[in-house]
Amino acid sequence: MLWMASLASNVGLWVQNTGAGWLMTSLAPSPLMVSLVQAATMLPVFLFALPAGALADILDRRLYLIAAQGWITLVALLLAALTATGGLGPWGLIALTFAIGVGQAANFPAWAATTPELVPREDLVGAIALNGIGFNLARAVGPALGGFVIAALGVAAAFALNAVTFLALIAALLAWRRPRPSAVLPKEHFLGAMRAGVRFVAASPPMHAAILRACAFFFFTAAVWALLPLVVRERLGLGPDAFGLMLAAMGLGSVATGFVLPRIGARLRERGRTVFAASLLSGAAVALLGLATHWVPAALAMVVFGAAWIGAASTLQTAAQLASPAWVRARAIGIYQLSFFGALALGSVLWGWVGSAFGLPLALGAAGVLGAAAAVAVRGWRLDPAPAAGGSDALAVPMPRPEDADAELARLLAAGRSGRVLEVVRYRIDPADRAAFLRAMAEVRRVRQRGGALLWRLYEDIAHPERWVELWAVESWTEHLREADRMTEEDRATLARAAALHRGDGPPEAARYLNVVPEEG
Known part of the structure; x- marks a missing residue:
């Protein structure tokens, strides 16, 4: 029930992201302003992931998740109303996109920490992969749906659809009867809980490896999220439905790879090898997207990029989950997400500036080549713990x-x-x-x-x-x-x-x- 409701809300978020990116190409069609929409989505996780993780560990996690979804629903409705009345400018769009990102920042660590409560430990890796498949299935359906909704009904309808999907997730969370964990000791205080989370991550080598390798991957792949709307409009000369289909092509590659990812991981034997292979593959896909002037090679690049994205993202998320015990899991995952969303936000701004100054092909080509080089540089950081002596x-x-x-x-x-x-x-x-x-x-x-x-x-x-x-x-x-x-x-x-x-x-x-x-x- 929760997985299906989460799938619906993720579809809504991708409809929202598609609408926001496309609307900015009309309000302020510069690479920097379009990239700021993606940065506004990701920056809140960088700013609030740690306090959100602390709250998710010390409060009733179910009620906390309901409050986060309620916030996203209200902001989405406000965004739809302002767009429909013509009262939304480019900076207002960025501000409300940031506000939705705040709700996502509150949601992400709590949701990730909930997965081990719903499945036994031996099924945890499969459950994380299933969450990844659901997320990328939403990525395949959401942008395409968003593109058609925008073309048929306008951007305001896309924003309203996002609000409706979050109502479904709120209903599922209200129906979930989460067992209350027994506690002998008093709850941790908010600031003390944050300090404990930072101390845990600082003393955990597997978390160091997951964070460093995530930053190396997501910083360079952020170029795709920052520049894809302009690639579709300016390089390919296509409309919003094609933009949605490009994102759907990425989602299709992600979903297809998600089903075979356990088999790939078993063949490569180490999580680090899976992330390294995915990093090289994503570098090639980003460079190909920069060279494409026709929709066929661009769509192929997005399929390959989606496969690489799910390979790296799911493997890194699994490594961070398994490195975090239950008492600190939401905080540790929050710090992990803080790091990689910070890399995405910073990368979106940087590659948007490079695209403005030097053109889209050079920006995407440089991101692809440098991303592959970064993967080689961080390859020595082990995601799999070394076997202990004794x-x-x-x-x-x-x-x-x-x-x-x-x-x-x-x-x-x-x-x-x-x-x-x-x-x-x-x-x-x-x-x-x-x-x-x-x-x-x-x-x-x-x-x-x-x-x-x-x-x-x-x-x-x-x-x-x-x-x-x-x-x-x-x-x-x-x-x-x-x-x-x-x-x-x-x-x-x-x-x-x-x-x-x-x-x-x-x-x-x-x-x-x-x-x-x-x-x-």
Whole structure:
């Protein structure tokens, strides 16, 4: 039900995007102004994806999604009314397109984080691919529908149709009976939730790879979104129905590739190889579009571009999803989307300026060549995590366990009155294992930071080089308690590998300290 409703709303968004791009070619037909329509669609995700992800993680996700769709519906109706009455200028179009983009920015991370709630983990990759197929099926149908609606009824009708499709999604969300997750600890505060999301992504190498490779792909492919309306109108000499059909050709390539993408990924074996191949293919398609002066090679370029787009976008989205545990998923996906939509927005403006200054063929050709070069440059960043040494055997190692809190302090902590908490683990390491211990602790540092550590330090005793002290601090006692909930099996295995190097009668000694400000005088 939710998938079909989302398909309907995505069709509406593509009708909206087609109408906005085509309307701007009449209101202000310069490459820069047309590209600003695409930038206005994408820029809100760059600005608001992180706070939107934090809200999606700490609020009731169903109600949050309903509010986001309601906002998009209201703005779409306003856009339709102003267009129908002739009261919309080029900057008004950009402003209302930006407002719809704000609703999309609120929607994207919440919707992505909802997918794992609807399917079991073993079906997650297939579900993400199915979402991609739905999105690109909408891309195939929406622009073509938008082109025909614009030609038959005008741009205002296209904007009104977008509002109607979002009503269908609101109805589906109202019918969804989402189980309420059980929570022992209090909800995170908004600013603290954003900080925790940033710390998680900063300490997650798989997220770094997904973000970098997404930026390298989407920055250069943004040239197609920025310049396609002008390619159709000026280079091909065609109308809005042809513009819709060009976007439909891209959607057709995306849908066809989406069905065989799992087979392609299995043959290439690594997600990074899939993204690399898609990047080279998109570079060739963008360059071909720049050279085309007839609709046949232009349509072929769009089909190939759609195939490359779904290959890269779905694979990168899967990598980011699998790198994010449930507690931080919407925030991590929000930061990922912030990055690639920021690259799209910046790329749209840049390639629009290049098209204005040097012409459409040179802009698209340069984007294609430089996009392929960027894919080669970032190829070394792995999307697939390296297999961990030690495996499940490390989990049998006794783990450090601090003593329970003193009764008097426990009452203080239960009341929520605590400042920072310093956590300490003391190790005894054979000097011969020093290098292995330092390698293990480099991974431990990332585990602590992903769990909420504000700072992390490792000290070696000068007089007794076998003695080591690990220190890290968290914001409060509640944040300390959240550390255990945030830890994955991979994180526990990492800590166990470090503890396995400890030489002593028992596990490493652990302790916790509260930050206390001494009274003056």
